[in-house]
Amino acid sequence: MTESTAREEILRRIRAALGDRPAPAAVERSYRGVTGPGDVDLFAERVADYRATVVRVDGPVADAVTTALRTRGIDRVVVPDGYPDTWLPAVDVVLEPVDVVTLDEVSAVVTTCAIGIAETGTIVLDAGPGMGPRALTLVPDYHLVVVRAAQVVAGVPDAVAALDATRPLTWISGPSATSDIELDRVEGVHGPRTLDVLVIT
Amino acid sequence: MTFLGMPAGSGDLGGEQSFPSAAHDALGNATLRANLRRATSTIRAKRAAVVDELPDWQQLRAAGAAIKDDVLAHLDTYLLQFESAVTERGGTVHWARDAAEANAIVLSLVQATGAREVVKVKSMATQEIGLNEALAAAGIDAVETDLAELIVQLGHDKPSHILVPAIHRNRSQIRDIFAREMPGVDPSLTDEPAALAEAARRHLRAKFLSARVAISGANAGVASTGTLAVVESEGNGRMCLTLPRTLITVMGIEKLVPTWRDLEVFLQLLPRSSTGERMNPYTSMWTGATEGQDFHVVLLDNGRTATLADPRGRSALRCIRCSACLNVCPVYERVGGHAYGSVYPGPIGAVLSPQLTGVDHNKTLPFASTLCGACYDVCPVAIDIPSMLVHLRSRVANAKGATPERAAMAAAAWTMRSPARWRRTLRLLRFGRLVRRARRLPPPLSAWTSSRDLPTPPTQTFRDWWTHDGRGR
Secondary structure, three states: OOHHHHHHHHHHHHHHHOOOOOOOOOOOOOOOOOOOOOHHHHHHHHHHOOOEEEEEEEHHHHHHHHHHHHHHHOEEEEEEEOOOOOOOOOOOOEEEEHHHHHHHHHEEEOOOOEEEOOOOOEEOOOOOOOOOOOOOOOOOEEEEEEEEHHEEEEOOHHHHHHHHOOOOEEEEOOOOOOEEEEOOEEEEOOOOOEEEEEOOO | HHHHHHOOOOOOOOOOOOHHHHHHHHHHHHHEEEHHHHHHHHHHHHHHHHHOOOOOHHHHHHHHHHHHHHHHHHHHHHHHHHHHHHOOOOOEEEEOOOOHHHHHHHHHHHHHHHHOEEEEOOHHHHHHHHHHHHHHHOOEEEEEEEEEEEEHHOOOOOOOOOOOOOOOOHHHHHHHHHHHOOOOOOOHHHOOOOHHHHHHHHHHHHHHHHHOOOEEEEEEEEOOEEEEEEEEEOOOOHHHHHHOOOOEEEHEEEEEEEOOOHHHHHHHHHHHOOOOOOOOEEEEEEEOOOOOOOEEEEEEEEEEEHHOOOOOOOOHHHHOOHHHHHOOOOHHHHOOOHHHOOOHHHHHHHHHHHHHHHHHHEHHHHHOOOOHHHHHHHHOOOOOHHHHHHHHHHHHHHHHOOOHHHHHHHHHHHHHOOOHHHHHHHHHHHHHHHHOOOOOOOOHHHHHHHOOOOOOOOOOHHHHHHHHHHOOO
């Protein structure tokens, strides 16, 4: 039996199964849809709920990035392509491309993001400028994200509307965690165990 | 027997023991009951808090149900759309009628890479088809990377929950499994959850960084764009989906949503229902071959078309595998997931497993419920599980033919059709007082009294009392 036979057979089964011609009601989207810009205070609060550290920044971004890294005792950091030059910290910088072994060894990365979601405290990366390929924010144990206040949207529908489905997307809500032991949340398994977020206003 | 005689699913969908017999054994395990009570009460409170936070939960729930009904009503069209979108972006789509066919496809893809070991993201579909066992038979090690799956795999155990397969284990049991089975583990490992998570991180780190092939399931596939989504917590999913050069995803055909926009509904319903969080730590989405990977998706039927064929049972295919129904079920909380015998336990398992396999292979599961309705209340896609259970019970009864139960019901119906016969019969029940100390009836009626007390009939029937004393008072 070839696989094309399986395809035809499954499609035939589906059409036979739907012999009663079900006509479900139209989808009613009466839930809250796209509502626009998000509340930055709420975003900061909800991100912090996941035990990420959130810092609001008014002054120069580069200084804030440097301070965040120094606070964690980090003197070497991976920086992706397209990360703004003016945001570069005063520590050793490892530029893309970076192989997995180096990522594991340096173990710290600073990135931009595509969007922030206030209601859920979520940050989305889409591999755009300053975000790098997906492995870049996964292998290091420390991830610092810089979010511009204008990137914060209200809810999930706003984020879905603004994102391009065909890009590789990573939605991040706090550091790596698990609920697998007695259904209680513990931070820190395979992804970055520390997530710091700078919100630039 | 499946609906319309559609081909049934196979794999890990039914146990050797019937539900009542397995449940009877499980009820004797006090540790199991304590572990389950603790875990389910924690998650129930978390879910309730984050669901109450959303003013439009019921609207989201109704939309979720309607979107899935639309998918099911036009499943052939959406599958073809999905196939062409994935193909256009460099992915390869495979179709599998049943478990054996899906396993054979995955095995040949793995063998083509020459890899002897694959890393896996937790996936119900691959549990259902018994993929790990099929790969092992061909000499390929499948390493489970989700913490709970790892606990189950290292403990040579079976999963007992959709979201947290090791829910039946407490921290000290997990510590013992790790100490016994994890090569090179620190012998002073404590049972602190953070220490156990750290041990899992160390154990899997090298495997992630060197794996060449990963196998995943999918939480959703978008028909219009070919996008796949995996929702997780630990980062093991991201490791598997991102680092290996070859990625193979096994997905049930019902997992589709029509458009990208539809994810705005499920990304709100799923995390809140599942782990009781506003959002799970990580969600990965990719479309076709991404960042230079070789990407394959296997579309799995395995009894789903048989489920689709029953108009009163097909809405079980709306299920997004959140496990909220397990966490609220009084039966599940007491007997645990193993008693259901299928990888899909709890209320959803009681309606899904018998439909996937045909009711004659899972005769007792539709009865594994008190019909209290808590599962329906929490279901994020509003599957009316209690009504479906009743429907499946009738399918089981109809498939059985002549039984003592059916004869008794026919006799009762004959008696109740005539007021005189009914009156005489009720009076005869008085003589039941003579045997009232006998707590059990003889076979076949013992099936009824094995789990219920036999009531003592009154000395006088209500009708007699009404005629002589009650009227006019």
